[in-house]
Amino acid sequence: MSSAAKVDVFQAIADPTRRTLLKLLGKQEMSVAQMTGHFSISRTAVNKHLHILSDAGLVSHHKVGRETRYQLQPDNLRELKDWLNYFEQFWDNKLAMLKFLVEQDEDSPEENPPLRLVEKKPPSE
Amino acid sequence: MSSAAKVDVFQAIADPTRRTLLKLLGKQEMSVAQMTGHFSISRTAVNKHLHILSDAGLVSHHKVGRETRYQLQPDNLRELKDWLNYFEQFWDNKLAMLKFLVEQDEDSPEENPPLRLVEKKPPSE
DNA sequence: ATTATATGAAACCCATAGGTGTCACGTCAA
DNA sequence: TTGACGTGACACCTATGGGTTTCATATAAT
Structure with missing residues (x-):
């Protein structure tokens, strides 16, 4: 019961963008805009990737003011x-x-x- | 020059069918038909998966008579x-x-x- | 109060992944 | 030689993945 895992972990890490996101979050908790700065794709696209990572139970998120901070959740x-x-x-x-x-x-x-x-x-x- | 790796390893193992194929080949070298027996999909589909695994350098194959035997190649x-x-x-x-x-x-x-x-x-x- | 910032959600696009069936060919068995 | 077996290559179909743009909302700043 460790996680819902609506998305397969193998599937989640198949995308290179998502792997980079995980690496980034390995260094520190980050907001969506902050992470988007590391890519050449739109913020919305990054958001989608984060949703997938979240559904795989690999990241968690919490709101701080108007921004959403994501954290690595490596258990899965x-x-x-x-x-x-x-x-x-x-x-x-x-x-x-x-x-x-x-x-x-x-x-x-x-x-x-x-x-x-x-x-x-x-x-x- | 260990492998061409035309296909990303992460991508290759993203599919559950391909992961099962790797597990099967972990036990023994197998022919295409033999592997197909373990699934409910067509032989052609299995063949495609094997091609992807091969492009990722995770399996090798050699012909024995009229059948093609695949082997696990776990280096990658x-x-x-x-x-x-x-x-x-x-x-x-x-x-x-x-x-x-x-x-x-x-x-x-x-x-x-x-x-x-x-x-x-x-x-x- | 007004404006800028940070985000989420929705509608849409297009390439491709995974599946199918068919066909042709080489090999083994009668 | 003839036929069954094992396979590879094609053509095709459909769902989905990764991307975009647009719009709405909540918070921060002035």
Whole structure:
């Protein structure tokens, strides 16, 4: 129940303009006009992109005076990460293993086993 | 020159059918007809999706007799991973740091410093 | 009170994405 | 040789995505 997610996250990040918007919001909360300044498209177009990002649960917004400030809401990117995680086994077993171990560690904070890097091995192909 | 990448990877994985195709190919090399069996759309439609995945460099294909076998080619998913990596700092600093360190290690194979888990700290900005 | 600013919503345009069916061709089986 | 199988290339259709312009409204500034 983390988010309504009326729009697919994969779909939301498919557009390069929206990806740039997310990067911008990663730096700081911004108003619509402020963001529009970074593009050569109309403010209305930017607004549409923001709506899509909002429907995907990737940004939130709140009004400050007459302007609408948008904030990055990266939680739903986890879905993307989880998807990608499945494929990481195909190109880098070592990194996938490490991530697995780290996530295990996250779930049991009282334990803190000494993590060590495994032997280096070249990519299978 | 790893790939032509005529199609954006983000765009390529935006479609759920194409994501399913990638998952299928993650299990094993498959022919077009074989993949079509997993969907309710026409073979021609599947073929188009495969072309898009191919243009994005995510799959490769080779002919075996009269059938065309497709294989997963996950290298270009790194672009997606790199993009996502930037945002991970906003939801999980520890994991992002570890990944960074691991990748650093990948780049300098002659050195092998003892990596230790660092303390969790809030994003710098 | 009046004007400028910041925004949202609506109507509209056009390119393209995703789907279909058809046809031709190479390959495997009888 | 003949026919079924597996596929690629085309032509076509329709919904939607990303863009625009215009209009209305609320807030800030003078």
